[in-house]
Amino acid sequence: MVSLVTTRPGPVLREFELVDLLRARLAARRDDTRIGIGDDAAVLRPCPGHDLVATTDTLISGRHFPDDTSAFDVGYKALAVNLSDVAAMGAEPAWLTVSLSAPSLSRDWCERFIDGMQAACRACPTGTPIDIVGGDTTRTDTLTISVTALGQVAAGAAMHRAGAQAGQAIAVTGTLGDAAAGLRCWPQRATASTAQTDLIKRLTRPDLRRGSALIGQATSAIDISDGLLADLGHILAASGVGATIRLDALPYSTALASVVPEAADRQRLQATGGDDYELCVTMPLDARPALETALGCPLTVIGQVETRTGLRCLDGAGNVVAPDTLGAPGWDHFGMD
Structure with a gap:
């Protein structure tokens, strides 16, 4: 308490x-x-x-x-x-x-x-x-x-989840997985390394982004609170489209790479961990440089919107990764004990 x-x-x-x-x-x-x-x-x-x-x-x-x-x-x-x-x-x-x-x-x-x-x-x-x-x-x-x-x-300019279109890029701000790793490090915080402390800070004090930069550049947006796969899934469902993302394209911090060096474990945290409060957006690919400048933070393309519904994850070799190997897709207040 x-x-x-x-x-x-x-x-x-x-x-x-x-x-x-x-x-x-x-x-x-x-x-x-x-x-x-x-x-x-x-x-x-x-x-x-x-x-x-x-x-x-x-x-x-x-x-x-x-x-x-x-x-x-x-x-x-x-x-x-x-x-x-x-x-x-x-x-x-x-x-x-x-x-x-x-x-x-x-x-x-x-x-x-x-x-x-x-x-x-x-x-x-x-x-x-x-x-x-x-x-x-x-x-x-x-x-x-x-x-x-x-x-x-x-008036009339607000972003929403229903604007993604096939052929557009999917991108995320900042880095993913830090907060989930920070929660994992929480019990060791009294003796935490510098990298572990950085991850814990990302859990308790998430970075904030200027959403007004999205206007006129992005076509849909959501903040990543419940985990990338869950939150991107909300955009896809609202837009009536599907997507493919590459797990090896998910951006990670040097702190996360230090504390979680194994790629598969790191990607599980990035894909499903949640609490990052970064933005996930869709946009024409050629809009990325201008949007990144307007946001003032890294903006990484991680995949593409497709006509075929559903969300597909690929590893670095282009192989489909079964969703159950990544763990629960995101937080559900009434679906988890």
């Missing part, structure tokens, strides 16, 4: 003291927040000619992050997973609501939790501030954080 009071210095924080902390450190930074945190509801004024993008994620201690994750990392990841969804829609994040349920809260834990949220806002490659405009607090037996993120995108 995350230690919220007993092993942390400082007094127990009461509900409205937490609201005051959030207001002081994460609110009232945007002119289009007409009424923000502290009232019965927020009043927001989206930019003219823009659509509003909304997403919600809930994180539960012991299921979405290890029980002994630091308050800073809990705060960072709670925001990052939502900001990644906004990016996958091609939108710029603008507002957040944060609901926090816990047995009790210490001021020190809450300060560090807010530090993590602030760090995630700073790490998000957007040109405008992100405001917290509301939320809720309640007492419960297990630490639970629910965040809703609201973003803006030019």
Whole structure:
């Protein structure tokens, strides 16, 4: 269980003291927040000619992050997973609501939790501030954080999963498999090597991408939260197409290569591990250089969209890899114990 009071210095924080902390450190930074945190509801004024993008994620201690994750990392990841969804829609994040349920809260834990949220806002490659405009607090037996993120995108321009077309390239940002390897390394974190520490950091503080760069370049997008095969499968199903990807083309970090040197094991983590929060996109192949520049991060082509439905994985020799050799295709909250 995350230690919220007993092993942390400082007094127990009461509900409205937490609201005051959030207001002081994460609110009232945007002119289009007409009424923000502290009232019965927020009043927001989206930019003219823009659509509003909304997403919600809930994180539960012991299921979405290890029980002994630091308050800073809990705060960072709670925001990052939502900001990644906004990016996958091609939108710029603008507002957040944060609901926090816990047995009790210490001021020190809450300060560090807010530090993590602030760090995630700073790490998000957007040109405008992100405001917290509301939320809720309640007492419960297990630490639970629910965040809703609201973003803006030019009217009619939002990315979605249903735009992939046969012949287009499939690409991913950054590297894959680090977070899954980081979770594997978690029990050894007190004595972890530099490479293991880098992987653990990717688990707790995923990189964030600027989704607005996708507009006019990519044809479909999704963030990789549940594992590449599962999330790419959502694009293929929504678009009514299939694909072939090459496992040896999946990009990996030097840290992952050091900690997981065996290619087959590494590719299993990359294909099914999840928690990377990179973007998977489809696009005309000739759009890759411009999109990579706009994103400001590596963009690696890993396969091609095809007319024939289904997802096929090939090894380095061009042989089809049976899906069951890669493990479960991705996370399913109600399909796994």
